[in-house]
Amino acid sequence: MSTWRRVTRTARRTALQAVPSVLAILALNFLLLQLAPGDAADVMAAQTGSPTAQTVLELRSRFGLDAPLLDRLAAYLDNLAHFSLGMSPRFNVSVLSLIGERLPGTLALMLTALGIALVVGIALGAVMARFAGRPLDRAISVISLCCYSIPGFWIGLMLVVVFSVKLDWLPSGGMHSVGIEESGLAALLDMARHMVLPAASLSLFFVAIYARLTRAAMLEAQEQDFARTARAKGLSPSAVAIRHVLRNALIPVTTMAGVHVGALLGGSVVVETVFSWPGLGRLAFESMMNRDFNVLLGILFLSSLLVIVANAGVDILHSWLDPRIEDVG
Amino acid sequence: MALLDVHDLTVAFPSVTAVAGLSFSVHESETLALVGESGSGKSLTALALMGLVPRPGRVSGAVHFGGQDLLALPEARMRQLRGRDIAMIFQEPMTSLNPVLTIGRQIAETLRLHEGLSARAARLRAIELLDLVRIADPGRQVDSHAHRLSGGMRQRVMIAMAIACNPRVLIADEPTTALDVTIQAQVLDLLDRLRRDLGMALILITHDLGVVGQWADRVVVMYAGRKVEEADPIGLLRRPLHPYSRGLLGASPRLQARAHYRLGRLAEIPGSMASALGQAGCPFAPRCDVRQDKCDSVAPALREMGEARLVACPVAA
Numbered sequence: 001m002s003t004w005r006r007v008t009r010t011a012r013r014t015a016l017q018a019v020p021s022v023l024a025i026l027a028l029n030f031l032l033l034q035l036a037p038g039d040a041a042d043v044m045a046a047q048t049g050s051p052t053a054q055t056v057l058e059l060r061s062r063f064g065l066d067a068p069l070l071d072r073l074a075a076y077l078d079n080l081a082h083f084s085l086g087m088s089p090r091f092n093v094s095v096l097s098l099i100g101e102r103l104p105g106t107l108a109l110m111l112t113a114l115g116i117a118l119v120v121g122i123a124l125g126a127v128m129a130r131f132a133g134r135p136l137d138r139a140i141s142v143i144s145l146c147c148y149s150i151p152g153f154w155i156g157l158m159l160v161v162v163f164s165v166k167l168d169w170l171p172s173g174g175m176h177s178v179g180i181e182e183s184g185l186a187a188l189l190d191m192a193r194h195m196v197l198p199a200a201s202l203s204l205f206f207v208a209i210y211a212r213l214t215r216a217a218m219l220e221a222q223e224q225d226f227a228r229t230a231r232a233k234g235l236s237p238s239a240v241a242i243r244h245v246l247r248n249a250l251i252p253v254t255t256m257a258g259v260h261v262g263a264l265l266g267g268s269v270v271v272e273t274v275f276s277w278p279g280l281g282r283l284a285f286e287s288m289m290n291r292d293f294n295v296l297l298g299i300l301f302l303s304s305l306l307v308i309v310a311n312a313g314v315d316i317l318h319s320w321l322d323p324r325i326e327d328v329g
Numbered sequence: 330m331a332l333l334d335v336h337d338l339t340v341a342f343p344s345v346t347a348v349a350g351l352s353f354s355v356h357e358s359e360t361l362a363l364v365g366e367s368g369s370g371k372s373l374t375a376l377a378l379m380g381l382v383p384r385p386g387r388v389s390g391a392v393h394f395g396g397q398d399l400l401a402l403p404e405a406r407m408r409q410l411r412g413r414d415i416a417m418i419f420q421e422p423m424t425s426l427n428p429v430l431t432i433g434r435q436i437a438e439t440l441r442l443h444e445g446l447s448a449r450a451a452r453l454r455a456i457e458l459l460d461l462v463r464i465a466d467p468g469r470q471v472d473s474h475a476h477r478l479s480g481g482m483r484q485r486v487m488i489a490m491a492i493a494c495n496p497r498v499l500i501a502d503e504p505t506t507a508l509d510v511t512i513q514a515q516v517l518d519l520l521d522r523l524r525r526d527l528g529m530a531l532i533l534i535t536h537d538l539g540v541v542g543q544w545a546d547r548v549v550v551m552y553a554g555r556k557v558e559e560a561d562p563i564g565l566l567r568r569p570l571h572p573y574s575r576g577l578l579g580a581s582p583r584l585q586a587r588a589h590y591r592l593g594r595l596a597e598i599p600g601s602m603a604s605a606l607g608q609a610g611c612p613f614a615p616r617c618d619v620r621q622d623k624c625d626s627v628a629p630a631l632r633e634m635g636e637a638r639l640v641a642c643p644v645a646a
Contacts, residue, residue, distance in 0.1 A: 225424040231381055232419075233439045233490070234412035243438070247429050322429055323474040 003320060010319035014312040025304040026080065030073050033293050039065050040089040040291045063089040076297070085298040090290050095298040098283065103302070105175055106272070106279035108191075110264050112199040117206035118257060124207070125214020125253075126246060130237075132219055144208035152267050156201035156274040163197060170196050173276040198275040202267050206260060210253055217249035224248070251322050258314030262307040331393075332357045332530050333378070333415075333498050338390035340373045340382055340554075347373045347386070348554040355498065360524060360531040362545035362562070364538065364577070368602050370554035371534045372420075375500045378532075379417050380407045394498070413443040416491035420503040422483035426475035432459075432486045433471035439493045458489040462519060481512035485519065492523055499524070500532045505540070517544050538581045542566050547637070550574050553602055553612035556631065559639040570634055570645040573598070573613045611642070619644045 041059035045051035060066045064075070079086050085095035124140055131137045147155075164172035171177065171194050176187070221227060222245045230244040231237075269281035276282070280299055287295035319325045331354035340348040348370040355361045363371045377388045380399065392399040395414070399407065419425045427435055436458055437451035446454060452471065459467035462485040475483055484504060491499055501520060505513035521544055524531045533545060541548050541562050548565050550558040550573065558571040569575045579596035600616035611617070614624040621644060631639045 225419060225421050226427040228381065229419065229425045229435075229487070229490075230427070230438075232379055232412060232417045234408045234410070234442060235438070236408060239442075244427050244430075248427070251429075323431075324428060324476050 003323075006319050006323070006325070007316055010325065011312070011316050014315045018308045018312065021308060022304065026077070026301060027073065029297055029300045029304075030076055031069075033296065034069060036291070038291050040293065041065055043289075043291045044089070059089075080301075085301070086294040088287075088292055088295045090287070090292040090295070095294050098295055099280065099298050099302060102278060102280045102283045105277060106265075106268055106281060109195060109198055109202065109272070109277060109279060110261070110268055112195055113203035113206070113268075114257065114261070114264060116199060116203040117210055117260075118253075120203075121207045121210025122214045122246075122250070122253060124211040125249075126218060126241065128211060128215040129218035129222070129245075129249075130241060132215070137215075140211065144211045147204040147208035148212075150204075152201050152205060153270045153274050155204055156197065156271055159197045159201055160274075170194075172197070173274075175278055198271050198277050201274070202264065202271045205267070206264070209256065209260075213253050213256060214246075214249055217252050218245050221245045221248040247321070251318065254314050254317050254321065258311045261310035262303065265303045265306065331355060332359075333532075334391075334393040335374075335378070336391045336393070338374065338377055338392065339388070340370070340377050341387045341389075343385060346554060348377065350390070351551070351554065351556055353549050353556065353559065355530040355532060357497070357530055358524060358528050360521070360533055360544055360546045362541045362548045363532065363534045363551060364536065364541055364548055365551035366536055366577070366602065368553075369551040371536075371551055372502050373554075374551075375417060375502050375532065375534055378498075378500060379411055379415060380404070381411075409443075412439050412491075412496075413494040414496055415498045415500065416494070416496040417500040417502065418484070418487045418491045418504050420506050422480050422487055422507060425487055426483055428475055431472050431474055432478070433473075436471075436486070436490045436493055439490055443494045454493070455489070458493055459486070461492075461523075462486070462489045464489075479512075480508050481516060484508060484512075484516050488516075488519065488523070492527060492529075495527055496529055498530045498532065500534070502534045503536070504533075506536075513540075520544075538566065538578060550577070555612060555641065556639070557613065557641045559631075559637075561637060564635075564638060570638070570640040571613075571642045572617050572619050572645070576616075613642075 039060070040063060041056050044059055045056045048055065057066070064072070067075070076086065085099070087093070088095055088098055091098060124144070128137045128140050160172045163170045173194075175191060175194050177190050177194075218241070222241070226248075227240060227245055230240045235243070265281070268277075268279060269285055271277065272279045272281035273285055280302070284296060284299045287293075287299070334354040336352050338348055338351045339346065351370070351374060353361065353363075363374060365371050373382060373386070376382045378392055378399065380402075382388050388400055390400065394410075399410070399415075402410070426432065433452055433455045436455035437446075437448065440446045440451040440454050441448070444451075456467045456471050459470060464470050464482060464485055470478075475486070478486065484507075488504075499520070504520065505516050508516060517540060520531060520533075523529070533540070535541065545562045548558075548560055548562050549556050550560075550565070550571060552573045558565070558569070558574045560570070565574060566578065569578050576596070576598035580598060598616055602612075610623075610625040610627055611620075611629050614620050617624065623643070629641045629643050631641045632643075632645075634640050634645070
C-alpha cells in the first residue's frame, strides 16, 4: 500500500472515532462543572459589595442559571449545534469572540514550546545515546532530571529574575511591547522576544522527557538486528544512528508528544499567569475564579478538540513513520 | 594464494575467550563451511572478519585480505571494505531488515554509499538485484516494507543487499536456520549460484551437516572457539576423525545410518560446551568417549592426516 493511501485511510478512521469522544467530553464537562460550589451570580453579587438574596436570584434568572440542570444541558448542546458557545455573563460578549481573541496567543506559545521540546529533546536524547555511559551522557542526564523535577512556574520566575531583572535582556511579561506600534517583521520579532522566557519555562519539562525517551528508544533500537545490518553495509556510526536507529526511535517519542498537548495546555495556565501572557490559560484561570462557566466550558471544549486533533495528527504521523501500522488498523 | 587468510584469530571477552587461535583460509569461488554447535564461536568469527565484534570484545591475530591485515586497518578504511568487498547476511531475516524503510531503499543505500550511484540509478539497480535473487515482480516489491514479505523473501532481500557491490567474500551466518526446510534449499541454491556467477568466496556458517555435504567445498569443525578438524565434506561425512565431529554426525538426523531411527532416537553428545571454558587440556575432553589421561592437561595440536586434512586429537586415527 502506498504511503499516501495509508495516511489518508488513517486520517479518515481517526476523524470518525473523534465524533463520539467529543460528544462525551462535552456532556461530562458540563455536568462536572455543576458540582463546583457557587455560580457566576454568586460571584457577581458578592462583588457588588452589599448583596442581598434578592440580587442573587435576579442575576441567576437573568443568565438562565435557575433552569433545571438537564434543561440547561439541552440548551447548551442546542447552542453548540448552532455553532455558538453561549454568552459570558461576566463580560457580556459571546464566548466564541472571547476565545477567538485569546486563542492565537496560546497556540503560538504552545506550538513554540512543543517545537522547542521536540527538537531540543530529540537532539539531546540522540547525543546522550551516542555517548551513553560517558560523562557527557551523565551530565545531560542530571540536568534533564532537574528540569524534570522543578515546577514550571518556579523556572519561569527564576528566568525572569535572571534575564529580565538582573541582565535586562528580555521582557518579563506580556506579548507585545507597550506603547510601540509596529507592524510586519518588527512586530513578529517583538513578539518572539516576549515569547522566549514563557516558551522556555513551558518547554523545559518536556525537553527533559523527550531527551530521556529518545535516549532509551535509541539505545534499544541500536541493539536490534537491523542496526547490525546497517553497520555491516559499511555505514558510518552517524549514518546508522540517524537513518536507521533514530527513525525507529521517533515512534514512541511522537506518541508521547500527542499525549502531551493536553498537559501543555494545563502548563500554559500557570506560565501565562506568571508572564501575564494574554492567552487561553489565563482566561481559563480568570473564568474559574469568576465562576464564568460558559467561558470555562468553551475553553475545555476547545482544549479537548486540540488534544483530539493532536492525537489524530500523531496517528497520521505514525502511519507515515511506521509502515506496519496498516496491518493493525 | 588464498583470498582471505585468517591466522591465529582470537576474540576475547572479559569473562570468556570465545574464539581461540583460529586459523583458516578461503579461496576465490570456494565455499568454506564453519560448523559447530551454538556457542562454538562461529558467529563471533564472522563478526571479527567484518570488524563488528561488539564491545567489550577484543580481537587479535591477523586476517589477510587483498594484501592487508583487516584487523590492523583503521576503522574508516575498514568501513570502505565492509559491505563492498566483504559482505554478510545474518541468521534472522525477520529482524535484520529495518522495519520502517522500504527494501528498495535499504538495497540502494549500499549502492549509493560504495558505488556513488544516484538515487534513481541505485533504485534501478536494486530492482535488478531483486530480480537476480528471484523475487517475483521486483518493480513492485522494491517499494515494499519488510513486514509484507515472508522469511524466505526477506533472506533473499538480505542476499540482494549483500551482493549489491559484488563482494569478493560473502559471509552467511546460519542463513537458513530460521527458514522452512523447503525454503532452505532454495536459499542455499541461490547463494551457490551467485557464488559461481560472481566468483566470490562464500563462508557458510552452519550447524547443519546436511548443508555441509551438499554445498561446501571444505569444512572447518569448531569446538569452544577452536578448530578441531578441517576436511573436505565427503571425507568428513564418510569418516569423521575427531570424536566431536563423530558426535555431531551421530546427532544429525538426515545423514545417519538407519540404525538410529530403528533405535528410536538420535545419538547425543553428553555434557555441554560450558564445561570446556577455561580448562587447560583438550576442550572436548569432558565429553569425549575416547578420552585419555593426557587430554586433561595437554591441549592437542592440529595434526595433518592425509591430504588437506587436519585434526586436533591425538587419539584419532
